[in-house]
Amino acid sequence: MFCLSSIFNVRQFGVDGRKTLVLLLLLFAIPANDCSAQTPPPPLDEHAFERVPPTVVKRLATRFSLGAFAGRFEETRLGAVREAVGEGTIQHQGDAGGSLYWLCYRRAQHRLWVVSSGEIGGPDHLVTEIVEELTEKDAGASADCAVIPEKFAPVVFDGKLHLGMSRQQVITALGPPSKSEAAQIVYSHEGKLADGFDETAWLILGFGADKLVSMRGGKTTTN
Structure with missing residues (x-):
């Protein structure tokens, strides 16, 4: 996504710049808010994985749901999420293997990012990661993310994990974590699939007042 105003020097055409810009916007039908960059997903805390053994035998982060919409990691396209929700603009940052594509949403105190790694997600921008967090203030203050309709809540991982669960409820549902700290627990899985590919999966879960406030x-999957 790009802004025409950042590419064209409209006065170089020898006509009134404002009229030219209006004409270009009409021709390309670009909404004004498409030129606004959206907040990227929070950077992955590399320290969260330091000395974390992949103790979880069962597969993790295989599927997710946004309300009634069901998707699968590394199978569902960002575009399919965008089409289902009917809101949001796919954003892009970085180059080559370090690039990211994402959708950013908000509702009440929730912030949500649906992410595709440029390398692992491939040209179809398959969903490789999802981040959801509760903010202290209404997320409406973050006007750069689209409002997601209420019917696409809650966000659930693997049919059982969602914000608001207690620490004990999480452990009961998922088993012992790979790493446990006062405000965060990490689940890490590594395994080999039937086709010989290697699979790595993770859940990084943050708690506040014994409630799950970020996940x-x-x-x-690599060969």
């Missing part, structure tokens, strides 16, 4: 889940 980050993702999966990558």
